[in-house]
Amino acid sequence: MNNHLSRRGLLGLGLGAGSAALLAACGDSGPSDKVTGGQNAGPAAASYSGPNVTLAFWNGFTGGDGPFMKKLVDQFNTEHPNIKVTMNVYQWADYYQKVPAAVATGNGPDLGIMHVDHVATNAARGVILPLDDLAKTLNLTEGDFSPPVWNAGTYRDTRYAIPLDVHxxxxxxxxxxxxxxxxxxxxxxxxxxxxxxxxxxxxxxxxxxxxxxxxxxxxxxxxxxxxxxxxxxxxxxxxxxxxxxxxxxxxxxxxxxxxxxxxxxxxxxxxxxxxxxxxxxxxxxxxxxxxxxxxxxxxxxxxxxxxxxxxxxxxxxxxAGSHQFVQFKQKAKDDNKLTAGKVFINWISQHSIEWAKAGQVPARKDIRDSAEFTALTEQAAIGTQIDYLQFLPATPxxxxxxxxxxxxxxxxxxxxxxxxxxxxxxxxxxxxxxxxxxxxxxx
Known part of the structure; x- marks a missing residue:
């Protein structure tokens, strides 16, 4: 990890030179190892009525934001008895090493969070799956978020990530x-x-x-x-x-x-x-x-x-940075898990006012426009910049x-x-x- 990055950079961002070091540490061997993510992308649904499934959800929320996400996961599990989400938390440095290695061996998580500057790289490497079907099923468009953050989750005209927040x-x-x-x-x-x-x-x-x-x-x-x-x-x-x-x-x-x-x-x-x-x-x-x-x-x-x-x-x-939801390529396609995972992503997005309290600006416009978010004075002040935020090009x-x-x-x-x-x-x-x-x- 680049020694110019602070403790907080490790916990909250994974950017710049730090990202370069993390991705290099994954030992990518180039396009010959690529797997087209779409080959085991699954159907999208607004609800899930299938058999009981357990979903592994990995992220790097090791700081004060972690308990907020854990609370949301627990609430989701309570409201969805046929879906159990288990959350594993790593330092971001470890996370960006572990995920590609786990996916490559067929032992990857089902769901995760990625900073927006990692999305294109992991899409190109076949680590994450397309999510255009989820966006279409739920009728999600850039108008539901904001053009900069919505467009940042695409690579080669395909959506690979659904934005949770901007920071x-x-x-x-x-x-x-x-x-x-x-x-x-x-x-x-x-x-x-x-x-x-x-x-x-x-x-x-x-x-x-x-x-x-x-x-x-x-x-x-x-x-x-x-x-x-x-x-x-x-x-x-x-x-x-x-x-x-x-x-x-x-x-x-x-x-x-x-x-x-x-x-x-x-x-x-x-x-x-x-x-x-x-x-x-x-x-x-x-x-x-x-x-x-x-x-x-x-x-x-x-x-x-x-x-x-x-x-x-x-x-x-x-x-700005942005935490975005992704689904990971699995060794064996499981439509039940893929569908349940999309239900989870959508539910957390709809309940992201709780995530805002962790010190973030929700990506969803209806959450940002709510009285509850306006009451978070400091987050709301920074959130007024939403339409002129900038992100790196979606390039591996x-x-x-x-x-x-x-x-x-x-x-x-x-x-x-x-x-x-x-x-x-x-x-x-x-x-x-x-x-x-x-x-x-x-x-």
Whole structure:
């Protein structure tokens, strides 16, 4: 596992360089070992009336979100006496190793959760099954979710995943620090001018307002957000060419490095030191993931808030991850299990307001529009970004190439390379990785 990723990165994301390491550890042997997932895809149904079945459900919810999912599983089992779901929980690092190996030996789980950047890779390797039948049976469309998160679950025009949630970045802020600097904590900055004006006012009071982290978690996520806000892309739509070294990427990384150069951020910020500083009143703003809500709630004395990310570039955009439901290829096709599994996926999706309480934004629009979700003030604030969230292209092995972006962000924010040079060097390496992936997974 990449040592730049924090403890929380392991528990909650499995992204970037970490994903590359995890997938490499699975020992994929290329397209010669591929099994077409559709060969044992089963029928979809809104209900199940067959014989008793037991379904193995694997995920990586080892943190505070685990008990919320366990509660949902228990409720599902109570309401469906002919379906028993057993939940096995692993660290995400172990999970992404165990699942392909278990499927390859015919001992895989029936159901699982995957981060959206793993879906295409596991679809190409024949580890997961198509779910178009489920979407059609239940009349699910992007209008029931949102276009970005719905489309992220497809690979080569086939749906392999049903979104459970999104977990975007948001603007977390320390209300006490803002008040001491003469800023209104009820009106966090929403534009580039407002944000820089706030940083200037904080700097005048001796506060470095935005600590720029050089680590993938969350420095790369901030860079990706700013690149998209400047109208750029990390890769082309097919995931065959890196685009992050073009002008929008240089603008994005320069904005972050200028925070350090101009005294808005200290140098050499350690992993997670930015959010620790927010909690300790040493900085005002922290661009971090929605999972930070539960972290900050632990500090009862802390006065804090969260808002959508400010629009620094020409358009709104925000980095996000997404947990998505998948079904795994089985050694022997069992239509009863496949149908029951689809019933489980649909039921959890419909009851995902309980999952929102674990610190997530439900993917389903009707849940997000409910009064119950609106009452979850912090999650709802971050959830307003749903229609302009961004995800990586659905390309097998794309996370391998993202490892080069992690390196570029690290080198630039630590002031070891100028942004343009760091990104150009990374793009050269990323191009080689993408070419290798085309050969590995098939064109």
């Amino acid at each position: 975007p970045l948001g603007l977390f802020y320390n209300k006490t620090v803002l008040e001491k600097a003469g800023l209104d904590p009820a009106k966090p900055p929403a534009t580039a001018d407002e944000y820089m004006a706030a940083l200037d006012q904080l700097k005048g009071k001796g506060v470095a307002g935005h600590w720029a982290t050089p680590f993938p978690f969350t420095g790369q996520m901030q860079f990706s957000t700013l690149l998209w806000q400047n109208g750029g892309k990390l890769f082309d739509e097919q995931g065959t060419a890196p685009l992050f070294a073009e002008q929008p990427g240089v603008q994005a990384l320069t904005w972050l490095t200028d925070l350090v150069k101009n005294g808005y951020s200290p140098k050499n910020v350690a992993q997670d030191a930015d959010v620790v500083a927010l909690r300790n009143g040493k900085n005002a703003f922290n661009w971090n993931g929605i999972w930070t809500i539960n972290t900050l709630r632990e500090d009862k004395a802390l006065q804090w808030g969260v808002a959508p990310l400010p629009q620094i570039g020409t358009q709104k955009a925000a980095w 092995g794309i996370a391998d190439a993202m490892a080069t972006v992690d390196t570029a962000v690290n080198e630039a924010i630590l002031l070891r390379k100028e942004p343009a040079k760091a990104l150009a060097d990374a793009a050269g390496k990323a191009g080689q990785i993408l070419e290798g992936n085309r050969k590995k997974y098939g064109a």
